Amino acid sequence: MTRLPAWADYVLIPLLNLALALGVAGLVVLAIGENPLHAMRVMIEGAFVYEGALGYTLYYTTNFIFTGLAVAVAFHARLFNIGGEGQAYLGGLGALLVCLALDSWMPGPLLIPLAIAGAAAFGALWALIPALLQAYRGSHIVITTIMFNFIGAGLMVAVLAGPLMRSGQSNPESREVAEAARLPFIHDILNAMGFDIASSPLNLAFPIALLACFGVWVLIWRTRWGYALRAMGQSEPAAVYAGIPVARMIVAAMAISGALAGLMAINTLLGAQGKVVLNFPSGFGFTGIAVALMGRGHPVGIVLAAFLFGALFQGGTELDFEFTTITREMVLLIQGLIILFSGALALMFVPWISRLLGREGGA
Secondary structure, three states: OOOOOHHHHHHHHHHHHHHHHHHHHHHHHHHOOOOHHHHHHHHHHHHHHOOOHHHHHHHHHHHHHHHHHHHHHHHHOOOOOOOHHHHHHHHHHHHHHHHHHHOOOOOHHHHHHHHHHHHHHHHHHHHHHHHHHHHHHOOOHHHHHHHHHHHHHHHHHHHHOOOOOOOOOOOOEOOOOOHHHOOOEHHHHHHHOOOOOOOOOOEOHHHHHHHHHHHHHHHHHOOHHHHHHHHHHHOHHHHHHOOOOHHHHHHHHHHHHHHHHHHHHHHHHHHHOOOOEOOOOOOHHHHHHHHHHHOOOOHHHHHHHHHHHHHHHHHHHHHHHHOOOOOHHHHHHHHHHHHHHHHHOOOOOHHHHHHHHOOOOOO
């Protein structure tokens, strides 16, 4: 296979895939009778220009960072974790149980780290069962993680419509956690420092997500364990020959992946809403697959891809308001096209770029 220089592989190819996806989406907008340039301007203004828009974009970006990192860690072990949705769901349950048990008396500086740990632990445990089945029974990780998404969703319906449902109402959701368990909002912090910032759901989960990116970078690229993980992902037979404990690596990689997905829940539970509601992952776990693919499994690329998808998510809301012919589903179409060109057709431009760079047939 042709090996491209890093700048072409990690920057040029994703940009070309993105441009092609947006071009095709523009043709669809044109086909329904709207101006694609006007639609793009409305999306950009909705994601970055309007008051509080950037805060919303970064709020959604936070979710995509966590789920993108979760998929990427598994990718490096050549494991396709499609269970981020269920792991995020169970992460919300873990953080919620900590808050319900302790938020009436424990101060925030102690409670919030415990709730974050609860989210990570429950996400890791929900990924651990498919990992054990893959490592020791040969069950395919794709099948088992998909099944556990449905099992997790059913479990959350049972607890949110049953023992954990807030008393006095009929919606399947938990009670709000105490103020001590809430992550501060970024706009409150900046306003206290003298800046005039519009309100948004952006909270301290965003810097926590950036810290998680740094932690994943150190773990995967700066430790012996990370080197062994990447070696196993490149060639499992070679890893076995080198004495790497493959089964234990699979379990550990999936547990870390599940923990990262579970952390997505803190953005909603401890941040924006202060409670667990039904279906709060809202597809972020699945979109994390596209984020990891587009970011080439590297934390820097994942942050950039997550920011793009966050802008699409927020800008799409403005499209729905501005146009009668363009609905929220159009944004799903754009996301689907990006997934298509960044995933299934990710290598489409490689032969052409290789010829331009004179690298055809290189190792």
